Amino acid sequence: MVRLEKRPSPSAFWQWATPILAVLLTMVAGGIMFALLGKDPIAAMRTIFWDPLFNAQFASYSRPQLLVKAGPLILIAIGLSLGFRAGIWNIGAEGQYIMGAIAGAAVGLYFFPAENRLIFPLMVVAGALGGWAWAMIPAILKTRFNTNEILVSLLLVYVAQNILASMAVGAMRNPDGGGFPGSRNLSQYPSAANLELIPGTGMHWGVIAAFMAVIAAYILLQRHILGFQIKLAGQAPRAARFAGVNPTRLVVLCMGISGALAGLAGLFEVAGPAGQISIDFNVGYGFTAIIVAFLGRLNPIGILLAGLLMALTYIGGELAQFMLGLPAAAIQAFQGMLLFFLLAVDLLTNYRVRLGAKREVA
Amino acid sequence: MFGGIDPALLIAALIVASVPIILAAIGELVVERAGVLNLGVEGMMIMGAVCGFITAVSTGSAFLGFVGGALGGAVLSLVFGVLTQFLLANQVATGLALTLFGLGLSSLIGQSYVGIKPPLTDAVPLGPFADIPFFGRVLFSHDWVVYLSVASVAAVWWVLRATRMGLILRAVGESHDAAHALGYKVRRIRMLAILFGGAMAGLGGAYISLVRVPQWTDGITAGAGWIALAIVVFASWRPWRALVGAYLFGGITVLQLNLQAAGSRIPVEYLSSAPYLITILVLVIMSSGRGKAALNAPASLGQNFHASR
Numbered sequence: 235m236v237r238l239e240k241r242p243s244p245s246a247f248w249q250w251a252t253p254i255l256a257v258l259l260t261m262v263a264g265g266i267m268f269a270l271l272g273k274d275p276i277a278a279m280r281t282i283f284w285d286p287l288f289n290a291q292f293a294s295y296s297r298p299q300l301l302v303k304a305g306p307l308i309l310i311a312i313g314l315s316l317g318f319r320a321g322i323w324n325i326g327a328e329g330q331y332i333m334g335a336i337a338g339a340a341v342g343l344y345f346f347p348a349e350n351r352l353i354f355p356l357m358v359v360a361g362a363l364g365g366w367a368w369a370m371i372p373a374i375l376k377t378r379f380n381t382n383e384i385l386v387s388l389l390l391v392y393v394a395q396n397i398l399a400s401m402a403v404g405a406m407r408n409p410d411g412g413g414f415p416g417s418r419n420l421s422q423y424p425s426a427a428n429l430e431l432i433p434g435t436g437m438h439w440g441v442i443a444a445f446m447a448v449i450a451a452y453i454l455l456q457r458h459i460l461g462f463q464i465k466l467a468g469q470a471p472r473a474a475r476f477a478g479v480n481p482t483r484l485v486v487l488c489m490g491i492s493g494a495l496a497g498l499a500g501l502f503e504v505a506g507p508a509g510q511i512s513i514d515f516n517v518g519y520g521f522t523a524i525i526v527a528f529l530g531r532l533n534p535i536g537i538l539l540a541g542l543l544m545a546l547t548y549i550g551g552e553l554a555q556f557m558l559g560l561p562a563a564a565i566q567a568f569q570g571m572l573l574f575f576l577l578a579v580d581l582l583t584n585y586r587v588r589l590g591a592k593r594e595v596a
Numbered sequence: 597m598f599g600g601i602d603p604a605l606l607i608a609a610l611i612v613a614s615v616p617i618i619l620a621a622i623g624e625l626v627v628e629r630a631g632v633l634n635l636g637v638e639g640m641m642i643m644g645a646v647c648g649f650i651t652a653v654s655t656g657s658a659f660l661g662f663v664g665g666a667l668g669g670a671v672l673s674l675v676f677g678v679l680t681q682f683l684l685a686n687q688v689a690t691g692l693a694l695t696l697f698g699l700g701l702s703s704l705i706g707q708s709y710v711g712i713k714p715p716l717t718d719a720v721p722l723g724p725f726a727d728i729p730f731f732g733r734v735l736f737s738h739d740w741v742v743y744l745s746v747a748s749v750a751a752v753w754w755v756l757r758a759t760r761m762g763l764i765l766r767a768v769g770e771s772h773d774a775a776h777a778l779g780y781k782v783r784r785i786r787m788l789a790i791l792f793g794g795a796m797a798g799l800g801g802a803y804i805s806l807v808r809v810p811q812w813t814d815g816i817t818a819g820a821g822w823i824a825l826a827i828v829v830f831a832s833w834r835p836w837r838a839l840v841g842a843y844l845f846g847g848i849t850v851l852q853l854n855l856q857a858a859g860s861r862i863p864v865e866y867l868s869s870a871p872y873l874i875t876i877l878v879l880v881i882m883s884s885g886r887g888k889a890a891l892n893a894p895a896s897l898g899q900n901f902h903a904s905r
Binding site: 238240271323325375378379380381382384385386388389390392393396399400404521524525528561563564565566567568569570571573574577578580581584585 | 703868883
């Protein structure tokens with residue numbers, strides 16, 4: 235008989251070991267999935283995890299992509315992790331990402347073709363505000379009317395996608411684009427472009443923002459009273475109330491920060507790697523960031539590493555698509571599987587697994 | 597009458613549009629009454645949609661397709677059940693994982709089925725009833741799943757209200773510790789509820805890919821699972837109210853589609869947002885003021901059960 239015994243406090247060893255164990259288990263299960271699809275599992279794993287970094291032929295292209303893909307994932311996941319820690323579930327980051335991109339691009343397109351050094355900073359502010367405002371809808375409905383923030387933030391993703399489609403074919407369509415949907419290319423407009431800062435590294439302003447967010451979140455959680463309140467509200471809501479933590483303020487702050495960061499990620503993406511507002515501009519970073527946040531155990535440093543790993547699966551997945559004909563959706567299922575294994579092995583952090591019959595309590 | 601929209605056709609279409617939501621919502625309602633919050637409805641629905649579609653196309657039978665859809669949803673819900681009931685994983689996070697995984701896996705196994713037409717699901721022949729003017733068109737010319745969806749609402753209502761099984765299920769949802777102390781198998785009862793919820797969501801998903809659309813495309817459920825979750829809150833965890841909520845939602849969906857077809861001056865993108873916005877609005881109304889929906893929520897909703905003694 236297997237039974238579980240609650241640990242007095244979470245195991246420090248397993249807190250670090252569970253993400254690694256989950257990645258290994260996912261590789262095994264993913265290998266089985268790829269084998270079922272008729273692909274060589276060893277080759278698939280090498281193509282996904284090894285070739286993007288070390289293969290002589292692809293690495294020069296893939297390595298910079300690592301930061302390009304990890305930047306938005308880390309930026310969004312840092313914001314989400316604050317809320318998740320406090321038990322505030324913003325799962326509509328995808329929508330906030332879209333709205334940030336639209337707001338930021340709107341500022342850039344408004345000034346086109348003027349050249350001014352202030353345009354890009356203005357776009358950054360607009361991007362953050364766009365995401366923040368979109369996140370404020372579920373936040374205010376939650377604090378004012380006690381509406382479930384999970385459902386509202388998620389439903390707003392579909393609304394944001396419709397707004398994006400309408401912008402791409404309507405208000406923001408490139409007047410010189412021959413009637414094709416999609417806005418002007420911002421990455422070719424010097425004052426608005428979010429270009430690679432150091433050639434060959436993939437480093438752009440969004441990546442710098444992501445690193446800054448990691449540091450800021452680390453300090454917030456370790457040293458600031460707000461970080462303490464966030465942790466307290468998540469672990470012991472009743473104690474938090476007695477300690478005078480204002481839940482309304484916490485919801486507004488956590489949702490606002492995560493929305494603003496998601497909006498920033500959207501702005502940096504639309505002004506740089508994506509270049510333009512188009513119907514299929516969003517590629518699911520807002521949802522993958524949820525996996526990143528959990529894989530990093532809601533810890534800023536962990537999220538940094540998890541973001542890089544998840545970016546690697548994106549790039550490796552593309553490579554495997556190209557080299558082995560692995561379907562694009564396989565990598566999405568692979569990422570979902572990772573979250574499953576992570577949640578499953580998380581048991582080891584909080585419980586001891588005991589074999590044998592139960593001792594009678596005297 | 598309404599700008600060239602025939603009310604009989606509109607109501608008949610509304611009933612059809614609501615079926616996937618009713619099925620998924622009534623399944624989730626049972627799960628939540630047992631005290632489990634499964635946010636993976638969207639993932640289970642889309643697995644039901646793809647499994648149902650593949651089964652129907654390869655066997656040539658729409659009926660077997662629905663069976664396959666229900667099985668697909670139930671198998672995915674089994675993963676949720678094992679993770680949350682035996683491995684004590686966070687229910688919110690596991691539900692999200694279920695949706696992310698379901699969306700990826702469905703698109704993986706469905707990729708060679710894009711653009712195929714599934715076998716037809718015929719209307720139930722009700723003979724003379726179907727010829728009654730207006731009501732014949734509105735009520736008596738649907739396929740069997742439509743009648744099944746209403747019957748499932750009635751059945752769940754009756755089981756929850758009037759049977760021993762329903763009482764035990766509710767006890768587990770209100771206070772798992774008390775139910776455990778009385779000797780009920782909390783985990784087993786919850787697992788059964790989760791499987792029922794998965795099968796119903798799968799059935800609803802299969803209805804989308806086999807009847808509503810009918811074909812397979814990636815992301816075909818388009819948020820229907822999330823709307824089903826919202827409708828459970830709207831319904832204050834009561835079966836008949838879920839039916840009303842689903843019909844309200846179906847009505848808005850059909851109305852905006854008709855407005856699109858009629859060439860309304862409101863852009864298509866804003867009309868397509870209407871069902872989501874109205875769902876949010878209804879959620880706000882239900883969760884505030886008098887008769888707060890939250891007051892009716894099962895007391896143990898979303899809490900994991902670990903028998904320490």
